[in-house]
Amino acid sequence: MDEIAKQVGLRIRELRKARGLSQEALGEKGGFHYSYIGQIERGEKNISLQNIAKIAEALEVGIHQLFSFSYQLESLTESEQTIKEILTILKKIKPDQLVKVRNVLIEIFDDSN
Structure with a gap:
C-alpha cells in the first residue's frame, strides 16, 4: 500500500492508543469491525473519506488531526x-x-x- 495510507494508519493507531481504546472499542464507536481498524492501522486498506470522517468522530478529533504527521513514524x-x-x-x-x-x-x- 502507498506511504500515505501507512502514515494515516499509524496516526490513527497513535490517537487510538492515546485514548486508551482497543481496536474493537474504536470499531464499535465508529461502526466498523475491529479487523478493518487493524487493516487501516497497518496501511492495508485504502480508506474512504466517509470512513476517515467516522474514525475522526469516534476518536473525538478533527479530520485534520488524522493527517497531522510531520515525519516518518516508522523511522x-x-x-x-x-x-x-x-x-x-x-x-x-x-x-x-x-x-x-x-x-x-x-x-x-x-x-x-
Whole structure:
C-alpha cells in the first residue's frame, strides 16, 4: 500500500492508543469491525473519506488531526515512539495533574534523592 495510507494508519493507531481504546472499542464507536481498524492501522486498506470522517468522530478529533504527521513514524526508535505516546497522553491532562506526574518522575528517577 502507498506511504500515505501507512502514515494515516499509524496516526490513527497513535490517537487510538492515546485514548486508551482497543481496536474493537474504536470499531464499535465508529461502526466498523475491529479487523478493518487493524487493516487501516497497518496501511492495508485504502480508506474512504466517509470512513476517515467516522474514525475522526469516534476518536473525538478533527479530520485534520488524522493527517497531522510531520515525519516518518516508522523511522522512530521504539524509545522515541514511546516518548511520543507519553507526550500525547500528557498533553491531555490538567495542569495540576501534570505537576503530580512531574513530581512522581522526579521521585522515581532523580538519582540525587
